[in-house]
Amino acid sequence: MSDRRIRVRFAPSPTGPLHLGGVRTALYNYLFAKKMGGDFILRIEDTDQNRFVPGAEGYIIESLKWAGLNFSEGPGVGGKYGPYRQSERKEMYRQYADQLVENGNAYYAFDTNEELEEMRERMTKAGMSSPKYDHITREYMKNSLSLPKDEVEQRLKNGEHYVIRIKIPRNEEIKLHDVIRGWVTVKSAELDDKVLFKSDGMPTYHLANVVDDYLMQISHVIRGEEWLPSAPTHVLLYRYLGWEEVMPKFAHLPLILKPDGNGKLSKRDGDRLGFPVFTLNWNDPVSGELSSGYREAGYLPEAYINILAMLGWHPSDNKELFSMDELVESFTLERVSKSGAKFDFEKAKWYNHQYLKTKDNAYLANEFKPTLANYDVEVSDEYLQKVCGLIKEKATFLKDFWSLGSYFFLRPMHYDESVIAKKWDANCPAFFTAVNEKFKTTANFTAAELQVIYEQTATEMNLKPGNYMQLFRVLISGQAAGPAVWEMVEVIGKTETNIRIETAIEKFGVIGISVS
RNA sequence: GGUCCGUUCGUCUAGGGGUUAGGACCUCAGAUUUUCAUUCUGGUAACACGGGUUCGAUUCCCGUACGGACUACCA
Numbered sequence A: 001m002s003d004r005r006i007r008v009r010f011a012p013s014p015t016g017p018l019h020l021g022g023v024r025t026a027l028y029n030y031l032f033a034k035k036m037g038g039d040f041i042l043r044i045e046d047t048d049q050n051r052f053v054p055g056a057e058g059y060i061i062e063s064l065k066w067a068g069l070n071f072s073e074g075p076g077v078g079g080k081y082g083p084y085r086q087s088e089r090k091e092m093y094r095q096y097a098d099q100l101v102e103n104g105n106a107y108y109a110f111d112t113n114e115e116l117e118e119m120r121e122r123m124t125k126a127g128m129s130s131p132k133y134d135h136i137t138r139e140y141m142k143n144s145l146s147l148p149k150d151e152v153e154q155r156l157k158n159g160e161h162y163v164i165r166i167k168i169p170r171n172e173e174i175k176l177h178d179v180i181r182g183w184v185t186v187k188s189a190e191l192d193d194k195v196l197f198k199s200d201g202m203p204t205y206h207l208a209n210v211v212d213d214y215l216m217q218i219s220h221v222i223r224g225e226e227w228l229p230s231a232p233t234h235v236l237l238y239r240y241l242g243w244e245e246v247m248p249k250f251a252h253l254p255l256i257l258k259p260d261g262n263g264k265l266s267k268r269d270g271d272r273l274g275f276p277v278f279t280l281n282w283n284d285p286v287s288g289e290l291s292s293g294y295r296e297a298g299y300l301p302e303a304y305i306n307i308l309a310m311l312g313w314h315p316s317d318n319k320e321l322f323s324m325d326e327l328v329e330s331f332t333l334e335r336v337s338k339s340g341a342k343f344d345f346e347k348a349k350w351y352n353h354q355y356l357k358t359k360d361n362a363y364l365a366n367e368f369k370p371t372l373a374n375y376d377v378e379v380s381d382e383y384l385q386k387v388c389g390l391i392k393e394k395a396t397f398l399k400d401f402w403s404l405g406s407y408f409f410l411r412p413m414h415y416d417e418s419v420i421a422k423k424w425d426a427n428c429p430a431f432f433t434a435v436n437e438k439f440k441t442t443a444n445f446t447a448a449e450l451q452v453i454y455e456q457t458a459t460e461m462n463l464k465p466g467n468y469m470q471l472f473r474v475l476i477s478g479q480a481a482g483p484a485v486w487e488m489v490e491v492i493g494k495t496e497t498n499i500r501i502e503t504a505i506e507k508f509g510v511i512g513i514s515v516s
Numbered sequence B: 001g002g003u004c005c006g007u008u009c010g011u012c013u014a015g016g017g018g019u020u021a022g023g024a025c026c027u028c029a030g031a032u033u034u035u036c037a038u039u040c041u042g043g044u045a046a047c048a049c050g051g052g053u054u055c056g057a058u059u060c061c062c063g064u065a066c067g068g069a070c071u072a073c074c075a
Helices: A020-035 A056-067 A086-102 A113-125 A149-157 A205-215 A225-240 A267-273 A301-309 A324-330 A345-356 A361-374 A381-391 A398-408 A417-423 A428-441 A447-460 A465-477 A485-492 A494-508
Strands: A007-010 A039-042 A106-109 A163-166 A173-178 A182-187 A195-197 A220-224 A249-253
Touching: A007 A020, A007 A220, A020 A039, A020 A056, A020 A220, A020 A249, A020 A301, A020 A324, A039 A056, A056 A301, A086 A106, A086 A163, A086 A195, A086 A205, A106 A149, A163 A225, A173 A225, A173 A249, A182 A225, A195 A205, A205 A225, A220 A225, A225 A249, A301 A324, A301 A345, A361 A381, A361 A398, A381 A398, A381 A485, A398 A485, A417 A465, A428 A447, A428 A465, A428 A494, A447 A465, A447 A485, A465 A485, A465 A494, A485 A494
Parallel strands: A007 A039, A220 A249
Antiparallel strands: A106 A163, A163 A195, A173 A182
């Protein structure tokens, strides 16, 4: 069994957009598969026809694709264990449910919702803390264990609605090994007789999951912690179906929690705190509500992956920046943490910045172009690339490029008032004019040369260069902050710089009117 | 309520019976004889609590507290 091929699956249900946590689960599955030279499979768990949301499956696939989590088997790509939608596997499950009934490990139950509700109420009133359909209560319910055989047959013959429930043993210890958490032991008396097969002819998660994992030869089940409580039931299912030998290994991942306060991260938190919780924008077909996604918010897929990877997993050293290949290289399930992680949006932004500034200028220029077109700006590729090279150092997102660097394309409309008010003095017109004249005549319009000219001029006029630096920046760009001044001026170019200096001197005049 | 899982700086975490408990984000201070959202340097800041075990526990064990998940003919 140790030489078994590693096969893992990401198995979302198509009930809505993919949450951060979902992508992280997919990522860990992917990393583990790649690391082990195995297969990463996508399986759509759409056994609940009532919760089906149109577009959700396509959304999930597009999300995975964007994030670079390519699956080798699944809807759309096929594979020899297909189909990969549970709704298309419907006929496969019944026989296993029947087998369980035949072997006495499951039974028919005819109870209506009202009857189940009644039972729970009754038990609650009787002081039972957690009413459940179990080895005690099933005695009083309508099922093939409590009813006479001929009545059961009659009911089946009449086509009465029924479900098939697992028969949990009365008093057993169920042990399961979790790769992340170690041994977990549960007493069977705490479990309930879960429905395996619904009256609509579909299996529930529990049956479908076990059957499909077996049929698809899944070696490791890597899923969210919310499944841990039902894992013992799954173990029993493998046993009763005779598949214990090839039962997958389990790894239950910790949850991603709200940044503030307590609890699981939800879409509401994102709305409240101003960050996306989904991968892509999602337009809910039912409510019409639009939710923002990381892709549209300006995140680079590499950054998104890196953020998610570090949320619940950590290498033994202090390395924080990982490419997908590096993650594959160092990932192990053993190093996944046990406790939930609060999502930190500030750190997420930091990650994006880290990746953004390593992007080459040609790529950024290309991505930035459409924005420029919106403003009717036309510049050469060469110029645009230089600009990108300067502003990427300051930017968190590509979409910030315009607000950060519009002055590279348009003359300033406004000047930072506080800087003008604070720094402009009677020496300014003469000083800036002198600097400008020298700029006009220099044959070498480079950052280094410009700085020399500027400083010499100041010294000659008995002025402190530092006093007018920020002011100079504002004259050129209108903004108080930005890239290194001289590099900025070099890129903007001689002619344009001359014009901007002259315009500003004219505007602020001899005395340095306080603006406005 | 019950069952299960968890608990190291504000946050993500490394570490592990004897450490100045390390890194990153955030924050603060200095630097880049100019700004800054970049970069650099430095600082503040943590082993939930109580019992054991031990020469010694943050590390192992047990309790308590707190947090989370689950408790559907949903996944």
